Amino acid sequence: MAETAPRPTILEALEHRVLVLDGAMGTQIHDADLTLDDFDGLENCSEILCTSRPDVIRQIHAGYLAAGADVVETNTFGGMPHVLVEFDIQDRVHEINRAAVRLAREAALEHETPDRPRYVLGAIGPGTKLVTLGQITFDDLVASYRAQAEALIEGGPPTGFNADSETTGVDAVLVETCQDILQIKAVVSAIIQAQQHHGLWNTDRQVPIFVSITIEQQGTMLVGSDITAAVNALADLPIAGIGMNCATGPKEMTEHLRYLGANSTKHVTVYPNAGLPTLQEGRTVFPMQPGPFAEQVGHLAEEIGISLVGGCCGTTPAHIAAIAERVRTITPKKRDVAPEPGCSSLYRFVEYRQQNTTLNVGERCNASGSRRFKRLLEEEDWDQIVSLAREQMREGSHMLDVNVDYAGRDNASDMSIVVEKIVRQVDAPLMLDSTNPDVIEAGLKKAGGKCVLNSANLEDGEEKFAHFCQLAKTYGAALVLGTIDEDPEEAMARTADRKLSIAARMHALATETYGLAEDDLMFDPLVLPISTGMEKDRRSALETIEGTRRIAERFPKCQITCGLSNVSFGLKPAARQVLNSAFLHELVQAGMTSAILHISKILPRTKIPDYQWNAALNLIYDRRDGKDALPVEPPEELMQEIAAAN
Numbered sequence: 001m002a003e004t005a006p007r008p009t010i011l012e013a014l015e016h017r018v019l020v021l022d023g024a025m026g027t028q029i030h031d032a033d034l035t036l037d038d039f040d041g042l043e044n045c046s047e048i049l050c051t052s053r054p055d056v057i058r059q060i061h062a063g064y065l066a067a068g069a070d071v072v073e074t075n076t077f078g079g080m081p082h083v084l085v086e087f088d089i090q091d092r093v094h095e096i097n098r099a100a101v102r103l104a105r106e107a108a109l110e111h112e113t114p115d116r117p118r119y120v121l122g123a124i125g126p127g128t129k130l131v132t133l134g135q136i137t138f139d140d141l142v143a144s145y146r147a148q149a150e151a152l153i154e155g156g157p158p159t160g161f162n163a164d165s166e167t168t169g170v171d172a173v174l175v176e177t178c179q180d181i182l183q184i185k186a187v188v189s190a191i192i193q194a195q196q197h198h199g200l201w202n203t204d205r206q207v208p209i210f211v212s213i214t215i216e217q218q219g220t221m222l223v224g225s226d227i228t229a230a231v232n233a234l235a236d237l238p239i240a241g242i243g244m245n246c247a248t249g250p251k252e253m254t255e256h257l258r259y260l261g262a263n264s265t266k267h268v269t270v271y272p273n274a275g276l277p278t279l280q281e282g283r284t285v286f287p288m289q290p291g292p293f294a295e296q297v298g299h300l301a302e303e304i305g306i307s308l309v310g311g312c313c314g315t316t317p318a319h320i321a322a323i324a325e326r327v328r329t330i331t332p333k334k335r336d337v338a339p340e341p342g343c344s345s346l347y348r349f350v351e352y353r354q355q356n357t358t359l360n361v362g363e364r365c366n367a368s369g370s371r372r373f374k375r376l377l378e379e380e381d382w383d384q385i386v387s388l389a390r391e392q393m394r395e396g397s398h399m400l401d402v403n404v405d406y407a408g409r410d411n412a413s414d415m416s417i418v419v420e421k422i423v424r425q426v427d428a429p430l431m432l433d434s435t436n437p438d439v440i441e442a443g444l445k446k447a448g449g450k451c452v453l454n455s456a457n458l459e460d461g462e463e464k465f466a467h468f469c470q471l472a473k474t475y476g477a478a479l480v481l482g483t484i485d486e487d488p489e490e491a492m493a494r495t496a497d498r499k500l501s502i503a504a505r506m507h508a509l510a511t512e513t514y515g516l517a518e519d520d521l522m523f524d525p526l527v528l529p530i531s532t533g534m535e536k537d538r539r540s541a542l543e544t545i546e547g548t549r550r551i552a553e554r555f556p557k558c559q560i561t562c563g564l565s566n567v568s569f570g571l572k573p574a575a576r577q578v579l580n581s582a583f584l585h586e587l588v589q590a591g592m593t594s595a596i597l598h599i600s601k602i603l604p605r606t607k608i609p610d611y612q613w614n615a616a617l618n619l620i621y622d623r624r625d626g627k628d629a630l631p632v633e634p635p636e637e638l639m640q641e642i643a644a645a646n
Ligand code: THG
Pocket: 363, 364, 366, 368, 369, 370, 371, 372, 401, 433, 454, 455, 480, 482, 524, 526, 527, 562, 563, 564, 565, 566, 569, 570, 596
């Protein structure tokens, strides 16, 4: 007997051809002329048809498969508990989702041949409540999606032809029509948890996750995120594909898809509506006919290198047949993508490497770094906190550090509230700053963009370090790594040597053990004040500069940041301004890429008289003898102060 090749997984199939997804479910259900009885009396609950009229759903799948679809989606768009509860059938989540998987699989099996496998995607829609709009919490969303995901993937994907539709799960999950990045992070977490529950995650039967976002006609997702924010915030999540569906036709998606194709290393997918809807005699009509629709979708697939194409609202088996015909001969284009490293606000992408300047992180939303912020926190004056955040962006910050650590208050709750307020009202990526990972996680559950976590170090050993790395991994965040280790004598590295060696140890742990991307690591060589008058602090600035130089040389792909203002604690404001500015200048020469600072208090070299600049450099480089020291003009208040510290 001739041996048949094994059934390729959906990811293997995507390497060889453009796969065709099915079209709209809603229109097909509508055309079936069903009565309220068919819906078990649950008006507009299309998921119930999986159990009340399985014949109808199976027939719709069959129609798309016959038209040439390689992939069909389960009828489970609203099949999660927090949506089904609206029909009072939340206790039937497992039953309904299993029935949906079975129907799609039965139809797929009927059309599957050894040279043309057919795949089932488990559909998970956006639900009816968005985290970013405060309509549901992140944790409640994870719990709800997890229940649905557990049912969809139960049994794992088929391993061969002749799958058992009763006991196997979907080939992949499709999280679709996403309107909120935070919601996507919740669903992805839920699907991972569901796979861990079933023992599928990190095995050869892991179920791939595809995410499809919806960009409204005005050019952003419902909560305001543009494609740059979405691509960046999802880049580090373990998803196989990212794409677009719904809201518009293919033409309106072109620019967003081009960005996706050029900036995402994942598979790109698309299934547009049949054009922009119009109202005809009180009915919504999608105008694009199969021919032009398929031509545009096919053209996009060729140009951009899209792997999976299909149709959303208003598309029919005729549209899918036309697409199948159009893409039959396309071989998937190999895309060579190297995304620019960066993070994002809820709204847009921000590069880590700014042109001609550091990535400036505003330091003032910090309970121990700003008297004003501390007072506003005590007064719970959230509006003024938002104003302070906004002010820093107006001054030229690119990102905001947020630290609410303050004895006697519920720090996790404060972080949650502050981030929730800032994230929507201020277009700023956030650096969540706390020594307590639970406080940071409270912020992550409110921040749709890609955050930077500040910070992990080895002071309390590798377990706590691991906790920070895992948070970064789970939420797709970047991570500041402070050069401190367990050494009881000298925890915080004071020499360039130790700064580099601790950095190297953290780099290995973060990348090899926890799988973080190199360009998302932001080393902090930790500067201590040089203004204490104590001998042991005199070399702090220069060791930090030298440490920066060595870390930058050794890890050129990583970022480097520091809390700039630390260097001058205790000095008068005018002296701090000069010292901080000169120090930043030297750090940048050494390879520093970012700084946590008060940007409006930084002066360019040209705005500071030479003698002041020299006095600052003498202090920074600990030049005390006449030989090395730069010329400094005698007495003046500012000079006296810098000199006094020297
Ligand atoms: N590394 C990393 N994160 C950090 C630090 C660091 N986060 C906190 C801190 N250090 C950086 N942030 C600040 C914020 C404010 C000041 C210094 C560092 C500061 N504030 C004035 C003061 O204390 O005199 C107060 C000004 C006011 O009240 O308005 O100097 O090193 N990774």
